[in-house]
Amino acid sequence: xxxxxxxxxxxxxxxxxxxxxxxxxFELVFETYGQLNASGSNAVLVCHALSGGHHVxxxxxxxxxxxxxxxxxxxxxxxxxxxxxFVVGVNNLGGCYGTTGPLSLNPETGKxxxxxxxxxxxxxxxAAHARLADxxxxxxxxxxxxxxxxxxQALEWSLQFPDRIRxxxxxxxxxxxxxxxxxxxxxxxxxxxxxxxxxxxxxAERGVIPTNGLRLARMVGHITYxxxxxxxxxxxxxxxxxxxxxxxxxxxxxxSYLRYQGDKxxxxxxxxxxLITTKALDYFDPAFAYNDxxxxxxxxxxxxxxxxxxxxDWRFSPSRSREIVFALMxxxxxxxxxxxxxxxxxxxxxxxxxxxxxxxxxxxxxxxx
Amino acid sequence: xxxxxxxxxxxxxxxxxxxxxxxxxFELVFETYGQLNASGSNAVLVCHALSGGHHVxxxxxxxxxxxxxxxxxxxxxxxxxxxxxFVVGVNNLGGCYGTTGPLSLNPETGKxxxxxxxxxxxxxxxAAHARLADxxxxxxxxxxxxxxxxxxQALEWSLQFPDRIRxxxxxxxxxxxxxxxxxxxxxxxxxxxxxxxxxxxxxAERGVIPTNGLRLARMVGHITYxxxxxxxxxxxxxxxxxxxxxxxxxxxxxxSYLRYQGDKxxxxxxxxxxLITTKALDYFDPAFAYNDxxxxxxxxxxxxxxxxxxxxDWRFSPSRSREIVFALMxxxxxxxxxxxxxxxxxxxxxxxxxxxxxxxxxxxxxxxx
Numbered sequence: 001x002x003x004x005x006x007x008x009x010x011x012x013x014x015x016x017x018x019x020x021x022x023x024x025x026f027e028l029v030f031e032t033y034g035q036l037n038a039s040g041s042n043a044v045l046v047c048h049a050l051s052g053g054h055h056v057x058x059x060x061x062x063x064x065x066x067x068x069x070x071x072x073x074x075x076x077x078x079x080x081x082x083x084x085x086f087v088v089g090v091n092n093l094g095g096c097y098g099t100t101g102p103l104s105l106n107p108e109t110g111k112x113x114x115x116x117x118x119x120x121x122x123x124x125x126x127a128a129h130a131r132l133a134d135x136x137x138x139x140x141x142x143x144x145x146x147x148x149x150x151x152x153q154a155l156e157w158s159l160q161f162p163d164r165i166r167x168x169x170x171x172x173x174x175x176x177x178x179x180x181x182x183x184x185x186x187x188x189x190x191x192x193x194x195x196x197x198x199x200x201x202x203x204a205e206r207g208v209i210p211t212n213g214l215r216l217a218r219m220v221g222h223i224t225y226x227x228x229x230x231x232x233x234x235x236x237x238x239x240x241x242x243x244x245x246x247x248x249x250x251x252x253x254x255x256s257y258l259r260y261q262g263d264k265x266x267x268x269x270x271x272x273x274x275l276i277t278t279k280a281l282d283y284f285d286p287a288f289a290y291n292d293x294x295x296x297x298x299x300x301x302x303x304x305x306x307x308x309x310x311x312x313d314w315r316f317s318p319s320r321s322r323e324i325v326f327a328l329m330x331x332x333x334x335x336x337x338x339x340x341x342x343x344x345x346x347x348x349x350x351x352x353x354x355x356x357x358x359x360x361x362x363x364x365x366x367x368x369x
Numbered sequence: 370x371x372x373x374x375x376x377x378x379x380x381x382x383x384x385x386x387x388x389x390x391x392x393x394x395f396e397l398v399f400e401t402y403g404q405l406n407a408s409g410s411n412a413v414l415v416c417h418a419l420s421g422g423h424h425v426x427x428x429x430x431x432x433x434x435x436x437x438x439x440x441x442x443x444x445x446x447x448x449x450x451x452x453x454x455f456v457v458g459v460n461n462l463g464g465c466y467g468t469t470g471p472l473s474l475n476p477e478t479g480k481x482x483x484x485x486x487x488x489x490x491x492x493x494x495x496a497a498h499a500r501l502a503d504x505x506x507x508x509x510x511x512x513x514x515x516x517x518x519x520x521x522q523a524l525e526w527s528l529q530f531p532d533r534i535r536x537x538x539x540x541x542x543x544x545x546x547x548x549x550x551x552x553x554x555x556x557x558x559x560x561x562x563x564x565x566x567x568x569x570x571x572x573a574e575r576g577v578i579p580t581n582g583l584r585l586a587r588m589v590g591h592i593t594y595x596x597x598x599x600x601x602x603x604x605x606x607x608x609x610x611x612x613x614x615x616x617x618x619x620x621x622x623x624x625s626y627l628r629y630q631g632d633k634x635x636x637x638x639x640x641x642x643x644l645i646t647t648k649a650l651d652y653f654d655p656a657f658a659y660n661d662x663x664x665x666x667x668x669x670x671x672x673x674x675x676x677x678x679x680x681x682d683w684r685f686s687p688s689r690s691r692e693i694v695f696a697l698m699x700x701x702x703x704x705x706x707x708x709x710x711x712x713x714x715x716x717x718x719x720x721x722x723x724x725x726x727x728x729x730x731x732x733x734x735x736x737x738x
Binding site (some may be wrong): 019022043091118119176177178179182183184186187189190191193194196212215216219223226228231232234235236237244246247248250251252254255258259262279282283285330338 | 388389391487488496527545546547548551552553555556558559560562563565578581584585589592595597600601605606613615616617619620621623624627628631644646651652654664
C-alpha cells in the first residue's frame with residue numbers, strides 16, 4: 001500500500017450514546033486507501049477489533065516499521081483490492097489513537113476525560129461512522145467488514161442502516177459474548193481497576209499509568225487469542241535457560257512471551273479504552289430486544305453476508321458463527337459461510353492463510369461496484 | 370463420615386528438596402478415616418489439588434459446615450468405603466492449612482518464612498508423604514489417589530516408590546502441563562507478584578495480604594475449572610439488575626460470581642502457597658529426564674492404574690489422560706481408563722456424578738485388602 005497518512009474529521013453536532021450520555025461533538029481519525037469512484041459505489045469500511053485502530057494498511061513515512069494491521073489483505077492486487085475498492089479504516093470513539101476518547105480533553109473541564117468518558121457501544125460506533133460516511137460522500141458501503149469486535153460492527157451496520165450496506169463481512173465473530181467470554185473480560189477489567197495506579201480512571205491527570213493492570217489484562221486476553229495447539233507447537237514446554245530455576249523469573253518460553261506481550265501493550269494502550277471496549281463487547285447482543293431470538297433480530301437486514309470462522313478459535317468458535325448463519329438462513333437472507341482450518345486460533349483472522357484469503361478474494365471479486 | 374479431628378506430626382530429619390534447598394524438618398497436618406487393618410494393607414492416600422488440603426471428609430465439631438472436599442466419595446458405604454479402607458488426607462508441604470509452609474516460622478530467623486520458603490515439587494510432596502506413611506506404619510498403600518494436581522502425586526508415587534503403592538488412581542490429570550496451562554498459571558502468579566501488597570513475598574511479616582492479586586488469580590483459575598457449556602447453562606448472559614447499567618459494577622451474574630469466588634479465596638488462601646503450588650504444577654514432567662518419552666518414564670512403575678477424565682474438562686482434557694494411558698499400555702502395565710461424560714469441566718472430579726462414582730466404586734471394590 002506504500003506510505004499512507006491518517007486524516008482527522010470533527011463533528012460538532014452532539015451525539016447521544018446508547019447509555020443516554022451525550023458527547024458535545026467528536027473527532028474521528030481515519031485512513032483511506034484507493035480512490036472513491038464517481039458513483040460512490042466502491043467504498044469498503046474496515047472495522048477494527050479490541051486493540052486495533054485506523055491504521056489498516058500501508059506504512060508511515062516517518063515510521064516505515066509501523067505497518068497496518070490488515071496490510072496483508074488490503075492493497076493493490078490484494079484480496080481487498082484497492083485498484084477496485086476505496087477502503088476506509090477508522091479508529092472507534094473511545095479509542096486511544098487520536099479519535100475522541102478518554103485521553104482527549106473534556107471541553108467542560110479542560111482536563112482529560114479519563115473515567116468521565118462515557119461508555120460507548122457497538123451501536124454508537126456504527127452511528128459515529130455513519131457520520132464519517134456522510135462526510136466522505138458515501139451513501140452506501142459496498143461492504144463493511146471486520147474480524148472479532150470488527151465483525152460485530154459489520155453485523156450492526158446491517159441492522160442499524162440496512163440501506164447503507166450492500167455486504168456485511170463478519171469474520172471470527174459472534175452474535176453475543178458467552179458467559180466465558182464475559183468472564184475473561186471481567187478478569188481483565190478487575191486487573192486494571194484494582195491496580196492502585198488506576199485512581200478510579202483518572203490516572204492520566206496524575207501522570208501515571210496502571211501498567212500492571214494493563215499488562216495482566218493483555219496477558220489473559222492473549223491466551224484466548226491463540227489456540228492451545230498453536231501455543232503448544234510454538235512454545236510447548238521450552239525452557240528459557242534449559243533448566244528449571246526454582247524462581248519466579250520466567251522458566252518457560254511461554255511465560256517470557258506473555259510478559260513481553262503484556263509489557264509492550266501496557267506501553268501504548270490506554271486502560272480506560274480497554275475497559276470501555278470490553279464493555280462494548282459484553283453488551284453487544286442484537287437479539288436482546290428480541291427475546292433472544294437472533295433470527296427475529298436479523299430480519300430487518302438487507303445486506304448480503306459473508307461469515308467466516310476458524311477451526312481452532314475457542315474465543316469465538318465456529319459454532320458461534322453458525323448461530324449467525326442459521327439466523328440469516330431462517331430469514332432467507334443471502335449468506336456465504338466459510339469455516340477455515342487454521343491452527344492460529346482467534347488471531348487467524350489477521351493472518352494470510354491461503355484458503356482464508358482465497359475465499360475473501362473470491363467473495364470480494366464478486367462484489368459489483 | 371461424622372466428626373473428624375486433624376492430626377499433626379513433626380519430622381526432625383532434614384529434607385532436601387528437588388531444588389537443592391533443605392528444610393531442617395517439617396510438620397504435616399493430616400486426617401484419617403476408618404481403621405488401619407492389622408496387616409496395614411488397606412491404606413489409601415488421598416492427595417489434594419491446588420487449593421485443597423487434608424480435610425478430605427467429615428466435619429469439625431466446632432464448625433459442622435466445614436465439610437471435607439471429597440466427602441461425597443469417602444465414608445462408610447461410599448465409593449471409597451471407610452468400612453474397608455483406612456483413608457489418609459494430608460496437607461502438602463508449602464501449604465497454608467497448618468503443614469509447614471510460607472506462613473510457618475522459619476527457625477533460623479524466628480519470623481515467618483514468606484518468600485524464603487523454598488519451592489517444593491510433586492516429587493518433594495511424595496517424599497514427605499512417605500515419611501507420613503512410615504509414621505503411620507503403612508509399608509504399602511493399597512492405593513494413592515487424587516484429582517488434578519492430586520493425580521500427579523498418585524502418578525509420582527508409582528515412580529518414586531514403585532513397591533509402596535499397589536494402585537495409582539489418576540483423575541482429571543495430565544502427565545505435564547501444556548503451554549496454555551502454564552500460561553494461565555503465569556497470569557495468576559503475575560497478578561500476585563505485581564500486587565503492591567505482595568512486598569516480594571514478605572507481606573505476612575508486615576501484616577498485609579496481596580488481596581487483589583490473589584483475587585485475580587482465583588478468578589482466572591476459576592474460569593479454567595468450569596466448562597464453557599456449564600458456565601453458559603448456569604449463568605449465560607443473566608443480568609444482575611435486569612438491564613445494562615453502563616458502569617463497572619457487575620452487570621452480568623457471571624461477573625458477580627467470579628468476584629465472589631475471588632474475594633472468598635483471597636480471604637483464606639496464602640499467596641506464597643499459591644505461587645509455590647502453581648510452580649509445582651508447571652515443573653511436573655516425569656518424561657523430562659527421559660527425552661520426553663513418557664512410556665520410558667513410566668516403565669519402572671509397578672502399580673495398577675485407574676485413570677479417569679471428563680468430557681468437558683478443557684484444563685486437562687481427556688486427551689491428556691489418554692497420553693498417560695497409552696504410555697502405560699506401551700509398558701504393558703495394568704490400566705483401567707474411564708472417560709466420563711460430565712458437563713462440569715475440570716471440577717467434575719469433585720462431584721458425585723453417577724457414572725463417575727460408579728466406576729470409582731467398582732474399581733475400589735476390586736482392590737484386595
